[in-house]
Amino acid sequence: MKTDITWGIGGEAGFGIMSSGTMLAKLFSRAGYGVIASNEYPSLIRGGHNFVSVRLTTDIVHAPKKSIQLLIALNKDTVNFHKDELDDHAYLVYDENDYAWKAEDFTHPITLIAVPFTELVKEKNGDAVMRNTIALGVTMALLGKDLTLLTAVITDQFKGKKEQITKDNIAIATSGYEYVKKHYAHLADMVLAEGTVKEPCLVMNASEAVAFGALAGGMKFAAIYPMTPINALIPLFADHAEELGIVYKQPEDEIAGITMAIGASLGGARSMVATSGGGFALMVEAISMAGIMEVPVVVDLGMRPGPATGMPTWTEQGELQMVLRAGHGEFPRIILAPGDVEESFTLTKTAFDLADEFQTPVFVLTDKYINETLWQLKKSVLTAPTTGILSKPSEINDFKRYDVAVANGISARSFAGMKGQEYIANSYEHDEYGYTTEESAMRISQVDKRARKMDTIRARAPKPNVFGDVDADITFVTFGSLKGVILDAMETLKKDGVKAKLIHFTWVYPLVESDIKPLLEGEKRLVVVEQNSTGQLASLIREETGVTILEKWNKYDGRQWQSEEIVQKYNAK
Amino acid sequence: MINTGDIFSTAIKPTWCPGCGNYGIWLALKSALTKLAIPRENIVIVYGVGCHGNMRDWMHVYGVEGLHGRALPVAQGIKLANPNLTVIAVTGDGDCLGEGGNHFIHAAKRNPNITVLVHNNEVYGLTTGQAAPTAQVGMVTKSTPTGVIDPPFTPSSLGIFTGATFAARGFAGDIPHLTDLISQAITHKGFSVVDMLQPCVTFDKIHTYQWYRERVQKVNISEEKLGDRVHSLELASTFGEKIPIGVLHKRDAITSEDREFTLKNGPLTTVPVVDVSALEVLSQFQ
Numbered sequence: 001m002k003t004d005i006t007w008g009i010g011g012e013a014g015f016g017i018m019s020s021g022t023m024l025a026k027l028f029s030r031a032g033y034g035v036i037a038s039n040e041y042p043s044l045i046r047g048g049h050n051f052v053s054v055r056l057t058t059d060i061v062h063a064p065k066k067s068i069q070l071l072i073a074l075n076k077d078t079v080n081f082h083k084d085e086l087d088d089h090a091y092l093v094y095d096e097n098d099y100a101w102k103a104e105d106f107t108h109p110i111t112l113i114a115v116p117f118t119e120l121v122k123e124k125n126g127d128a129v130m131r132n133t134i135a136l137g138v139t140m141a142l143l144g145k146d147l148t149l150l151t152a153v154i155t156d157q158f159k160g161k162k163e164q165i166t167k168d169n170i171a172i173a174t175s176g177y178e179y180v181k182k183h184y185a186h187l188a189d190m191v192l193a194e195g196t197v198k199e200p201c202l203v204m205n206a207s208e209a210v211a212f213g214a215l216a217g218g219m220k221f222a223a224i225y226p227m228t229p230i231n232a233l234i235p236l237f238a239d240h241a242e243e244l245g246i247v248y249k250q251p252e253d254e255i256a257g258i259t260m261a262i263g264a265s266l267g268g269a270r271s272m273v274a275t276s277g278g279g280f281a282l283m284v285e286a287i288s289m290a291g292i293m294e295v296p297v298v299v300d301l302g303m304r305p306g307p308a309t310g311m312p313t314w315t316e317q318g319e320l321q322m323v324l325r326a327g328h329g330e331f332p333r334i335i336l337a338p339g340d341v342e343e344s345f346t347l348t349k350t351a352f353d354l355a356d357e358f359q360t361p362v363f364v365l366t367d368k369y370i371n372e373t374l375w376q377l378k379k380s381v382l383t384a385p386t387t388g389i390l391s392k393p394s395e396i397n398d399f400k401r402y403d404v405a406v407a408n409g410i411s412a413r414s415f416a417g418m419k420g421q422e423y424i425a426n427s428y429e430h431d432e433y434g435y436t437t438e439e440s441a442m443r444i445s446q447v448d449k450r451a452r453k454m455d456t457i458r459a460r461a462p463k464p465n466v467f468g469d470v471d472a473d474i475t476f477v478t479f480g481s482l483k484g485v486i487l488d489a490m491e492t493l494k495k496d497g498v499k500a501k502l503i504h505f506t507w508v509y510p511l512v513e514s515d516i517k518p519l520l521e522g523e524k525r526l527v528v529v530e531q532n533s534t535g536q537l538a539s540l541i542r543e544e545t546g547v548t549i550l551e552k553w554n555k556y557d558g559r560q561w562q563s564e565e566i567v568q569k570y571n572a573k
Numbered sequence: 574m575i576n577t578g579d580i581f582s583t584a585i586k587p588t589w590c591p592g593c594g595n596y597g598i599w600l601a602l603k604s605a606l607t608k609l610a611i612p613r614e615n616i617v618i619v620y621g622v623g624c625h626g627n628m629r630d631w632m633h634v635y636g637v638e639g640l641h642g643r644a645l646p647v648a649q650g651i652k653l654a655n656p657n658l659t660v661i662a663v664t665g666d667g668d669c670l671g672e673g674g675n676h677f678i679h680a681a682k683r684n685p686n687i688t689v690l691v692h693n694n695e696v697y698g699l700t701t702g703q704a705a706p707t708a709q710v711g712m713v714t715k716s717t718p719t720g721v722i723d724p725p726f727t728p729s730s731l732g733i734f735t736g737a738t739f740a741a742r743g744f745a746g747d748i749p750h751l752t753d754l755i756s757q758a759i760t761h762k763g764f765s766v767v768d769m770l771q772p773c774v775t776f777d778k779i780h781t782y783q784w785y786r787e788r789v790q791k792v793n794i795s796e797e798k799l800g801d802r803v804h805s806l807e808l809a810s811t812f813g814e815k816i817p818i819g820v821l822h823k824r825d826a827i828t829s830e831d832r833e834f835t836l837k838n839g840p841l842t843t844v845p846v847v848d849v850s851a852l853e854v855l856s857q858f859q
Contacts, residue, residue, distance in 0.1 A: 268841070385849070
């Protein structure tokens, strides 16, 4: 019996490839398995090739795998594009109507399973789009699982629609299931052992986890202009605004988005924007404004390959150095980068508290991979709400919004409606009341006040998370979404007798030299692994700590680093 | 902030050029706020960047001096956070229609209950006199040495066309009339645009107080006619030998804030934070 299977489905865009991946991930998560689903697709709505892979394991899983054990091909291209990823003795499910595959078409042994998808759909008077539902039925039979697991998810999927739709889909799934039972009952290599995950989990992508983290962090206002890869936030906020107790606004552009969010924050509501690199480029001037006005705002920046429009539906970690420098002038900022959905939730929640406490922009750096991969989030992670706005206006009459006497740089805020606490939130340099000034001593005092906030922030910075062996042969250093991939690779390396360690930065900026230096120094072999071409984290570490890490592993073809690639790279050296 | 006898003034002395139309506008705004008796802690004025924006330092209310062109989205954000506030955007022709043109038309389309005061002097005063989007064809400025060649916008007609539910045009040289227009604009529930004709005594030698006085004509339009957008557009785009001033357009429409379900329960500042572990929407992720 198998304990770890990667299932893949491919076909033309518009044929429900993504949704079948989601359904499979949900049903196995419910049944106590570890699941992770990742997708690849071009920047098109119809046509083009779509592909989803779901890794199913009997225990919790950190990352997808590249090699596939069970591939469902809804067209010929799927096989052409993915045949090199097929494992020895992998199952290939295909329709002979598309192409009659033969064993000699493959370089290694494959089990060919012909299923007449089109014919089965026709028999049930279904639409060609429903071939993906046949595929799910086929999958359940090949994995040796009960069909009721699938029918329960189908029922939930079509809840609120006509009952007949649910019935039709179940009938179609059943015909796929029965076809395999009838014609391929002898195939039992892919039967999956029972799942051992006891804790109830939700299945979502990191954008959705960011959304729930924001809500738990007291977010009340979001202005988001659509952009891949953060679009999943939008329906969640827009469709459920009333239940969530928030206002979601689609602005006319990203400049309006960030300035609306700053306005809402000035009005007393915790606020956020979400965008990708191009949209963030438009927001940069306003980030600087939030810096001088000392306004809290949270930016979820979902990175994708640039420059400019680049490769919009693929992944990269190319915006770290941009976020680090974004905004003219000098002002404090905090950069966080979650490594999975759990961290997406907890760090986003923290981001709102930090923004409010330090009255400055806080960035949550995500990327296409983490934002569009489906992960499991333990239900217990969803914790109680934050206490809300931390800043309280002073009780004194002579209210100084930008009081320079504060030792930690953090002065009291007030909100419109509070009597006697009026001030000017001024993008010009200002005095303690917010009045414009160009006077030398006050300029110095205000610059120093803002700089003291950065010192206060730095004193709060947590150390990076360290995983793996103490006396490691290789120590990986990375940030954000590469966490799971490297942890997964470390499991493989461990089986091969290699001792490995991971230093993972979720708090990316500012860094504390005295914390980081001892972690890096004395390691046998340090490698910075990044999803970009220049090694942006390596540069930041050098700048902040003086430690130069010479070995850099970079990937920048838009495809996420895979666990196997890390292992291969190690073995090649 | 330090109180003075005039409750809306601060102790800081204005730095506008002597004779600048901004003085008239400033007085009219303070008079309107006094007349409407709005407590100053409930007023937020968002300023653009330009000569007009310097008003922030001598107005005693909650002030926001933002970025050039971006006053309107900031104002909408404040209003959505707390609809109980009186939110006014004090902007210039370059700020509001040049840099901020996209924000202006989309704000008009949404109809938030905010008032936009457009200082219309046809030039960029703070950068020493280049042509604004409102500059008349032929006008010689620092950026148009042989005269403006592109035809201008009129702020009120652009507002009416894109959805503003209140539009008026006033003249900085007629303070009582402008006071009345500003107070009507603030009172109107919806996106209100006041196009304020304002001589720039330093960089525009053509459009003087005298030039405007010879051309402005007060109009008094019936309630019924005020809701007729075609008629209003005709009046608003009349600009030349005759310039109609007064309320040009007024109609009722649902506001941006009233479309938000969450705000029916009060301002966002009072809406409790949800317990994410108990949300119904979580069932979608199971």
